[in-house]
């Protein structure tokens with residue numbers, strides 16, 4: 374859900390993610406940690422206030438600047454919807470009121486599992502489309518557009534990721550809480 378004026382093809386660095394305790398399709402009150410497949414790893418109540426590593430976030434921002442991408446890299450709040458359908462306008466408006474800057478489907482459970490496994494996490498999202506917040510707009514989100522923008526920007530994102538992976542070893546150990 375990029376804000377007005379934020380280019381559609383921006384990369385987005387996540388500072389926080391939002392998964393409320395409201396039970397609805399758009400904000401499911403579920404966590405992958407209670408999935409039977411995850412139980413084998415042992416359920417632990419993990420602190421999520423530091424879900425996204427401060428050091429790795431800084432490193433990702435530094436690398437983006439070095440690569441000349443600072444104009445369109447932003448930090449923000451990412452919210453998940455369960456999908457696979459995109460959100461309605463009313464749902465999108467609700468997410469914005471709750472403080473969300475962007476919306477996706479898979480990153481939050483991935484981060485939850487990674488934290489559960491004791492990994493340090495940084496989240497990078499490629500913003501592929503504008504979310505409709507206006508009933509009068511004719512533009513509609515579609516999966517083809519998401520795939521098209523993803524392919525178009527894959528190379529740039531890979532450059533950031535490759536550099537981040539190599540340099541993340543400079544920031545203490547990669548595999549710690």
Ligand SMILES: O=P(O)(O)O[C@H]1O[C@H](CO)[C@@H](O)[C@H]1O
Nearest residue numbers: 476477478479480498516519
């Ligand atoms: O959750 P993120 O990574 O934003 O990706 C989302 O984007 C795709 C939907 O077009 C889905 O695969 C969903 O997982």
